[in-house]
Amino acid sequence: MFGALKTVSSGVLASCLACDVRAAVRLGYSLAAALLETRFERAGSRIWLYGLFLCFLWMNGSVVLAHDEVSDMTRRQQGILTGMPFMAHVSSRSFVDDAGRKMYLAKTPARIVSLAPSVTEMLFAIGAGEQLVGVTDFCDYPPEASTKPKLGYAHPNLESLMALQPDLVLAPQEFLKPDIILKLEQLKVPVFILSATTVEDILGHLQTLGRMLDRSVQANAIAMTLRQDVAAVRLRTQKVSPVRVLYVLNSQPLITVGPGSFIDQLLRIAGGTNVAAQSQLPYPRLSLEVVLQQDPEVLLFPIGKAEGIPDSEQQTWRQWQTMTAVRRGRLHQIPADLLNRPGPRIGQALTMLVNILHPEIAAGPSSQP
Secondary structure: OHHHHHHHHHHHHHHHHOOOHHHHHHHHHHHHHHHHOOOOOOHHHHHHHHHHHHHHHHHHHHHHHHHHHHHHHHHOOOOEEEOOHHHOOOHHHEEEOOOOOEEEEOOOOOOEEEOOHHHHHHHHHOOOHHHEEEEOOOOOOOHHHHHOOEOOOOOOOHHHHHHOOOOEEEEEOOOOOHHHHHHHHHOOOOEEEEOOOOHHHHHHHHHHHHHHOOOHHHHHHHHHHHHHHHHHHHHHHOOOOOEEEEEOOEOOOOEOOOOOOHHHHHHHHOOEEEOOOOOOOOOOEOOHHHHHHHOOOEEEEEEOOOOOOOHHHHHHHHHOOOOHHHHOOOEEEEEHHHHOOOOOOHHHHHHHHHHHHOOOOOOOOOOOO
């Protein structure tokens, strides 16, 4: 009898899958009655039989659904699939970017485009430079990055990008226009957004890229070393008096860093007090009146070939003789590509900040991937 009911349940399931529920009910009832040679005169018999019948139906359905799921996954093209909730359980190859977008990688990307200098540095640091096929105009470190095809920056050349046939684009959230991301998605190019607002975000990005590109050993080693560097700096600066500092990110208009930016966190770790600490924005504009009121003890200027504050603009600050930083001659420079890029060289940036803000304490070794 058990075998008979199991056979009947398979037939009923086939009818259900064909969206013919009435036929399924008639089939189940008539076949079960014939096989058991009874018309189910007693209600108790019907209830018992229906229960057993449904158990077999459930078991058969589970097998079919499992088989369909495996078949569906087998039929899908091997490659990079984005936004696939059914793959969420494959955690080792599933990723969520900083815009909250899901991505599943069925295989390791072989042709990567980086739209941020910091990301380019990370890829080279973890040993994935060979997989880079395109970078921005500002990707200049390490020197090998300069040999890669250039695609622009905030407005990358999409035609040139598509010609590179990338299977993954790594992009920043801050400077890349939303319409660019939308166009790339319309062109079926997988885009993964990276946006670091804290030091830990930077280290997390390193490790995420390591997982994506099968470089976890290298990425985890770099992240661990940087965490040790940060911890060592915290230990050295925990007993010093904080120094008021203004980081002049831009002169005209005056733009600095505020809470919610990784640079603000680096300044605090290095023993500084950001004069823009009360701002509600990560990169606020400040009036000169506010700066004079906050009276910074150190003025810090980024310098570099592609970005930075020209020397002529730095010198204009010397006219404010009442400012403590000017009176004491504490106008300092720091390479923009070290401090402004949320990449693997933040250990070096942190060491330089400590030397500038607190020359009285010895700075420890820095990491250079």
